[in-house]
Amino acid sequence: MPVIRINFARFSKMVGANREKILDRLPYIGLDIESVDKDSVRVEYSPNRPDFGTDFGIARALRGLLGKEVGLPKFPTSASRISVSVDQRLNTIRPFIACVTAAGIRLDDEDVRQIISLQEDLHNGLGRKRRTVAIGIHDLNAVKPPFSYKAVQSSFKFVPLGGRKAMDVGSILSQTEEGKAYGPVFAGRKLYPIIADAKGEVLSFPPIINGEATKVTSRTRNLFIDVTSTDRKAGDDVLAVVATTVSEAGGKLGTVLIKHPGKPRVTPDLAPTELPLDPNLVKSTLGMDLTQREILNSLARSRLGVKGKRALCPRYRIDLLHPVDIAEEVALGYGIDRIGPVYPPSRRPGLFNTFEEFLDSVATIMAGSGMIELMTFELTDEKSLYSKFGRSSSSRITVQNPRSIEHSALRDALLPTLMAALSVNVKSDYPQRVFEVGRVFARTKEGVSESWHLGCLVAHSHSSYTEAKMYLESTCRTIMGKEATTPEEQHWAFAPGRCARVSLGDAQLGHVGEVRPESIEAFGLGVPVSGFEVNLTQLFELLK
Secondary structure, eight states: OOEEEEEHHHHHHHHTOOHHHHHHHGGGGTOEEEEEOSSEEEEEOOTTOGGGGSHHHHHHHHHHHTTSSOSOOOOOEEEEEEEEEEOGGGGGTOOEEEEEEEESOOOOHHHHHHHHHHHHHHHHTTTTTTTSEEEEEEEGGGSOSSEEEEEEOTTOEEOBTTOSSOEEHHHHHHHSHHHHHHGGGGTTOSOEEEEEOTTOOEEEETTTEEBGGGOOOTTOOOEEEEEEESSHHHHHHHHHHHHHHHHHTTOEEEEEEEEOTTOOEEEOOOOOEEEEOOHHHHHHHHTOOOOHHHHHHHHHHTTOEEETTEEEEOTTOTTOOSHHHHHHHHHHHHOGGGOOOOOOSOOSOOOOOHHHHHHHHHHHHHHHTTOEEOOOOSEEOHHHHTGGGTOOOTTOOBOSSOSOGGGOEEOSOSHHHHHHHHHTTTTSOSOEEEEEEEEEEEEETTEEEEEEEEEEEEESTTOOHHHHHHHHHHHHHHHHSSOOBOOBOOOTTEEEEEEEEEEETTEEEEEEEEEOHHHHHHTTOOSOEEEEEEEHHHHHHHHO
């Protein structure tokens, strides 16, 4: 989680409150206090609130909570008469750019530190380490508009930030720390994006490095800010956060005309976004019978506005996505510390969920037999689920555009994830006896069904069907008071002739057997493995 340091003397002037009041109220706008010393406090903020990346944004929210400045913040803009022409050759490289100017700004050393810290937090969070979004902040007086966002070859030269002589783009990518860290986004490319002024002076080589000519210092009075991205909405969101921050720092915002081929637009658009305001949803979510005036006043203290049946959200509040988020803002504005506990109307004591108790008892029984309990991920890789067991499934449940192939499919059995767990512990001593009580998923005509299973594996040089069945029978006798039947049957996880169905009457609960040798080899295990898996949801229904 990102952390920001707040200086008490500076922050007290921004908020109009003393140290004690500040420390008392910070947690009630959603901040965690990490440490406090004589002059400052370090607070941790959630990445979904990037506007808290500077003390400007935190002060803005705290002034609202304290009632010193309520309602929608205003961020007036005027036309800067600056334009940026976009090279259509960038469409497949880094197609989007959004910009803003900030005039008359006076930044001290702490202002510069705060803004640079925000820039890096945005790069690492919403920017996905600059891969999706990159921000450039420049001294506007050092360059001459209009600007161009153009594609250049690797031989193009300019003086990078912190450098003393011109370097070509190829050398910047291969020799500088920034080039080595962020250059892979251009792997296989022959053209690279550059932002330059009317005289050819380079402002930025996004997302790698700025030009030395536009370096920002405490003497800078006019800023030009560019945000380049591979996703237009993400870029606009980041620009909104940065623009409103420099506005709080005293800059007069100016819009910039972006001349995309055939699609010109003006940035930034800081008009508030809207979400439905449903008083009944607010009341039911919070469990409070608030009046209309109380709801409106609470939203005002959270720096939101209201227009009819719509809540108006500041453009920098990119975390507000659903009407239930408005209910949370009402709670924050009302004051979390003012919401008292409410006892349930019934005088009867609460009871544990009987199914949860059943699952706990099964886990206790297995642990008592000398097994080690595992908790593996419900999302796993398709190889472990299917190809390593030599099976295919037309009804597999997969994730669209997964972040990682290791978490690309919902498991339909516990045995594959238990085998995967054993495969990363091959250097541990044997025997290894493990189990898991966990959810599995199956595709049905109605959608996706969930059920709880018990999976167990025993791995050592003498592991066999007999041992696995012994654990199964012991567990069944303890849970049910009787033994399940185990007629021979084939199963994708177990070797032919070394597998049986687990049944209770006419109900089929699962299978027990020795894991197929080819599957053991596919998982990189060097010892025999046996085990069983049974459906606890089905068993619980039978025992009712």
